[in-house]
Amino acid sequence: MESRDVPCPFCGCLCDDVFVTVENNRIIGVENCCTLGNAKFLSKKRLKHPIMRKNGKWVEVTYEEAIDETARILSDAMRPLLYGWSGTIGEAQVVGVHLAEEIGALIDSTTSVCHNPSILAIQEVGHPGCTLGQVKNRADLVVYWGCNPIEAHPRHMSRYTTYADGYFIDNTASDRTVIVVDIRRSEGAKVADEFVQVKPGGDYLVLSALRAMVRGKSDVVPESVAGVKKVQLQRVADLMMKAKFGAVFFGLGITMSRGKYKNVRNAIELVSELNRRTKFTISAMRGHFNVYGFNEVLTWMAGYPFAVDFSRGIAFYNPGETTVIDLLERREPDACLVVASDPGAHFPKSTIEHMAAIPTVQIDPCVNATTALCQVQIPVAITGIEVAGTAYRMDGVPIRMKKVLETEFPTDQEILERIVIRIREIRADG
Amino acid sequence: MAEILLKNAYVIDPISGINGELMDIALSGSRIVEEASPKAEVIDCHGFLTLPGGIDSHTHYSGTKVNFGRYMSPEDMRAGRTARRGPMHITSGYSVPTTYGNSYRYSALGYTTLVEGAMAPLEARHTHEEFKFTPLQDSFANTLFDGNWGMLRALEDNDIKHAAAIIAWTLSAVKGFAIKLTNPGGTEAWGFGKNVSCINQTIPTFDLTPADIIKGAIRANELLHLPHSVHLHCNNLGTPGNFTCTLGTFGHVPDLNDKRQSLYATHVQFHSYGGSGWGDFCSKSEPVAKMVNLRPQIVIDMGQVMFGRTTTMTADGPMEFNLYRLHHDKWSNHDIELETGSGIIPVNYRKKNLVNSIMWAIGLELALLVENPWQCMLTTDNPNGAPFVKYPEIIALLMSKRYRDAEFATIHQDTEKRVPLPAIDRELDWHEIAVMTRAGQAKALGIIDIGKGYLSPGAEGDIAIYPLRIDDIDPSADYEKVIKGFSQTEYTIKRGRVVSRRGDAIIDGENTTFWVKPKVPAAYDMQHDTAFQELFERYYSVRMSNYPVQEEYLHRNHCIETETDL
Amino acid sequence: MTFILSSGRTIPQGSFVEHKLSKGYQRATSMIYIHPLDIMELGIESGDRVHVTSDIGSVVLTTEATNDIPSGCVYIALGPYANAITGGYTHGTGMPDYKDISVEIEPTDDPVQTVWDLMEMIGGVRYGK
CATH class of the missing domain: 3.40.228.10 (Dimethylsulfoxide Reductase, domain 2)
Incomplete structure (x- = not known):
């Protein structure tokens, strides 16, 4: 099967003329794409099951257990941090912003350390x-x-x-x-x-x-x-x-x-x-394919493009204070949810030291540097290849990402929605 | 199906010919019906003023430039924040509130239907995404064609049917509602930093004048039988002496439609300026209003300016740059390939500023000098003249000479010599206000047929009940009560459900996006037109197949299909 | 010797970005680009390893000679190696100093650590081998 005009889920150029050939639900050919995009389309390595650290060792767990643990971590937190977002679609980011609002979290994206x-x-x-x-x-x-x-x-x-x-x-x-x-x-x-x-x-x-x-x-x-x-x-x-x-x-x-x-x-x-x-x-020159999309989503929902602190019940924005690096440097967060990014590989040493010291959960298809800092990792479908949805190009033009492969993996959005539901259940139980 | 019975409603419903009658209104499901069953929830309106839900026929509340207005203005976001409360999400923003902020505040004012004033087709998906998060109002999108290369090329060839076909394809593709022209020709010129100064000046790139574009679009619009007319932001916005351009434009408008106007000219306040420069700047509301009075084929909206801080945003890129050179505050610009432009700057309209004071007077003058309220809609070109939350004050100003005089005494003292306002005694009545805030909009937008703007059986259950007993109020004297009463409804009912109660949103709404799909014969289907496809492949930065807004963005939606003369 | 270090994107770093635990990613992000004259000055050859030390920390990197940067400056792909010597202070802007970092460079025979090693040094736990 061939798909034309597939937008590339790599960088902020969002080239939407990629030609993808699929056979037996595997991508076997990619045309018009650059080295970086090609590598992403053809990548095969991924985490197959949710994993959790128990007694200092990684074990495979069910989605239910991973989501339950995540919900418990976020419910218990006084100062939760929700970070990442640039590698997923707007539809998932919206759920993230609502989650942040509901639990009074601080939400920030990779924007904080790029533009x-x-x-x-x-x-x-x-x-x-x-x-x-x-x-x-x-x-x-x-x-x-x-x-x-x-x-x-x-x-x-x-x-x-x-x-x-x-x-x-x-x-x-x-x-x-x-x-x-x-x-x-x-x-x-x-x-x-x-x-x-x-x-x-x-x-x-x-x-x-x-x-x-x-x-x-x-x-x-x-x-x-x-x-x-x-x-x-x-x-x-x-x-x-x-x-x-x-x-x-x-x-x-x-x-x-x-x-x-x-x-x-x-x-x-x-x-x-x-x-x-x-x-x-x-x-x-925006980096991640949907880094600009998060800025757009957070702006229409909360009024600011990044670094919004919901802990006071309003949207509070003060870069230098509510930005993720400063927050971690002050060792303020007591729980962290990372979605669709890899702070482990991109943050200064002292800040990820703190992430390793608090309960951190990652939602990401692949094992990455952040995996080492986590208590739980929940693998998901790959946005723009296995999941359709909205991304914003570096110049603000919104483009619908396509799904070219079928998958058994849940999407970022589904996992986030399940976490929200579970948190509500935990809170209702008191 | 849920039913509501509104008892003792004091109804003004201009479309149905009801002007102040105490009556009951029955709702079943989303519609108004003849009568409700005994199971209906009864709401006693205590004789309060009950109007069809408000309709804003020109407001900027969703999409790329609106969101950029938020993005670049944390100071504005901080100026209007509210906490999460009940089912209400947090909101931020004063002049450019977040989507929820817009929705809750419009709902508190009794508004149930909004028309986004300017959607760039290339970025339409963004507008529709924000519509989804404006839960308490139905949305329509005026779609920008002022610099649309495909349409301009067809007009250059004098091929109106081809132009209409391109408009039809684009409106269907981007799920737009009407043709919007913003500074036609000027936005294309702005691609190289230029502008046009007159409707008869040939524009760059195409052998056309703005007048050619306007006339061509009006004819194409009627070929497509679109519900609304061409919606025009005239050339030369904001420049002294521009009223001649406005009059010239109005002079070109034929009368082609017996149900509604053939041209809707928006925010005419910004286009009714006299003088040769800022030194002798003055009001020319009189000749402009006179022209409108002579031409039933034209409907305008005020574009009222109110004092205070706001954010200006328009597709008119060159105009915003001129404004930037005046204000020296921050300036954003966003040109859109092959289509249009846009610009944003924050402004502060000051009473101590003579030009601002004159602008304030002109908007009111237009509303008072246009004799037929069905020809002049109440707007601020939100947020350009002022944020929409100022509407109650504008209503009060139009209803009270005393209030106008009191305000006039506080503005720049030289204003008196430049404007006719102090000599105008007219005070609008409740019925006229109802026309200018909902019924007139429904007629001008051509959406009465889909149940908007009235309260008879069959209409959408969109209703605003204001805590005003109008027989007890003399609006001429009690203007503070008028302001208060219109600032917060007792109930706002959207599609048969109470969505807002005394200023608070009480449920998440079920908004609908309305869009237009002209039925075009195969010969005029641009989808298969090779020259049109080539335009995409060679000059757009997105593929033609990725351009249309997919069904996924529409959620609940209503497609208005039109028969065409192609 | 003292140098000014900057970090940024490179093609190899970008193509391995979905495989951060791969040898390729490790190679791409632990390479330090340095002017040939500076290599000579350090008394090493391109491809030799160096200890790079900032106020924040120290990391072993492999040199790669290039004329594309001026003498006195060095360049590294963004990633965990660069971050090991980057501080979290943002001057109140939210943005750490990823560029213009003053570093000391000296030759070493110590091995380049793996990404997992770096993560474990700050309290993480590797997954898999």
Whole structure:
């Protein structure tokens, strides 16, 4: 059986043109996909049964027992943390948000450790953006700043920018200029028309210099800024001002480095400034395929894109306090539910030390680093391959993920719903 | 089937021709019926004002840009939060509340039906997701076509039937309700940072003027026999002197439909400005209202501005950028490939600001100068002019000259020289308010046939009962009582069930999404049109097969099929 | 020697991301990219192992010479090895310092630990072998 136009459940590009061949309920062929997506579609390893730690040893248990234990852990908790969410569909995230509200939990997503600073910057100065097709059809200048599309979003360039055909672009090779700004000569830098190599931590300075130049104040810019020569900066500023449609894409290179959200704010303000002269947009290169979806869901349900604390009976949001890293660093949570992410592999050591010290449950199809930190792991169907539902692309376009394989495994949503029901039963029993 | 008998209801139901009658209303299941059985639950209305459920024919409450308004504004979220209580979920937000916040607060005001003012087709799925979490109101989505490449190309070829076919395919695909044009041509120009300044100026990319787009869309709309007319956000929103553009636009509107208007012009307050700049900015509500009075084929809504903080959000991307350059506050923009644009900025309308004071006056003037209330709907273009929670104050302002004068005394003192408001004595009555908040909407939207906006047997059981005994109130003097009475219903009944009681939602609703599916002959089915398919394959960033909104997003829904002249 | 360390995504890390306990993932995320001049300065060869120590902790990584980053800077794929030397302080932003970390690097013969080893060091329990 062949399925066309399957959206890929890997990164925020959500390429929706993947061609999947299935035989005997196994994927035997994947076309149009990148290395990262291919690996996910063709992956066979998974956890087969729920597992639980008893007396320091892992044992297989039934779904019922695993769900019961999870419900008990969450019911007993005074300060539960519900974390993850970016690798599942909106329909499951909704259940997660309702669960958090009902038990007064703090809910946060992987956003907290990727584009959280981008959201903070947007909350200060807004976000001049657009859908990716707008870039594809119009952009004659593309800037990748602190991101590495070839390695993190491998088809971004071929679908939307460097190698994509567009309505107003006769020849994508000659009509589009690509600028890459990074601390290292990444693969993307090697195909750029202009590579700007910034010293680590220097993005804020370079952005400020460009803003000065765009405002006609080149004279205040010194000969070298964070390792970048003024002549090159002037060349970049001129390219930006001459562009008919410029599109900036930025990544963790500026959200995680010194300055954090102030870097992003500076980049947005550069783009806002450029809009007084020409057309410019800026977009975050979102990582997980549905990391943006969680931000959307939590926002329409609770008012904030991430890091919402329901413990006071209202939605309370204060990044730096209600963000997952800070919460764990303060050793506040006394129970943790991880869904569709792997903090064990992505959080600083001190924070996962705390996760290992409290009852932690993970809902995930695969054994991963977080498994080691858990008391219980509940395996589920793989979203976007075995489960259909909604995901939001990095530019906010919602796409329905498809189901191409049948499965016996329950979905994230089903498990979460069963946990909610069980918690209500436990509470009713007093 | 559950039954309710409302006793001693003081009913104003303009569509049924009832203007203040003490009567009983029987409900069975979701509908109003001739009489209830003895098993019916009896609710004594104590002579309180009983109206059909409120209908907001132009409000921004669901979808990409609304949610981005929340996303970028934690300060607004903090300004309106409520705790979880009974069956009510937590809510956040003042000018852009969360979906539950919108639903509970609209319900408290007696609103049972909402029309999302602007849904971008490419992101329609998002709008429908939020509809699901707006449980106490039925939803309709105005669908943006102002920069739709397929439609514009057909209009460029002067092929109205082809344009209509593309509209039909798109509305069916995205489960939309009506054709919305926002700054037609301007949003396409904004793709390269430009705008259009006049309805007769040729737009970029297509050999068309905004006037061509508007006229073409009106004709296509009638070919498809859509329930609603074209819903237009005129060009040049917010610019001094734009009233000439508005009048020019209205001058182009033919009278093509005997059941309703042929053009619905939205938030006309923002389009009734005189002056050559901000220095001589003034009201031009009089010529605009006069034009509406002369042309029954036009219906407008107010787009009233009320003072205080709010968030502006529109598909009109270039306008929001201009606003940003005035306010220097945060600015978001979101262009949508091949379709439209959008922008968001927070604003604070101040009494001490002359322009804001004039804007406030213009909205009221339009409502008072348009003679026929069926031609002017009460809106704030929520949340652009103000959050919808200000509706009770607007009702009171329209009903009381004394209240208007009292307010007028508090605004910028130069306003008097720029607006006709102080000279207008008209005070609207209860019946006119009922028209402007529900009956007129039902007629203008073309949804009377599906049971909306009236209280006779056969109608949907959508009812608002306000704690107002109108014979005891002189709205001219007791405007505080009017505000209070319209701020919180005694009961809001949605589809035959009490959903809201004295401001609290008491059950989770059973909302329905209404959408339109024009029946198109095979020759005009764009699904199999190769040129149309190629447009997707080459220029959209999603595949054509992934574009339509699937049934899964509709939950309860009602498809309105139309016969077409294609 | 003192270096500035940054972490980020790489293709090998991404392709093994669903198999975090695999040798491939371990290799992809325990590789430290370093300029050839710095390799010489350390007196080692590309592929030799080093101890990388920050204020937070220490971890053994395998070097990989590259001209793509300037001398004085080193790069590592995000993952458990990078996190072993990353602190949880966020400057009130919610975001830890995953980039621009000051580290000491010195040659070592110690083995590279497995992901399970790292998880057990902070109190976890490995599943399976």
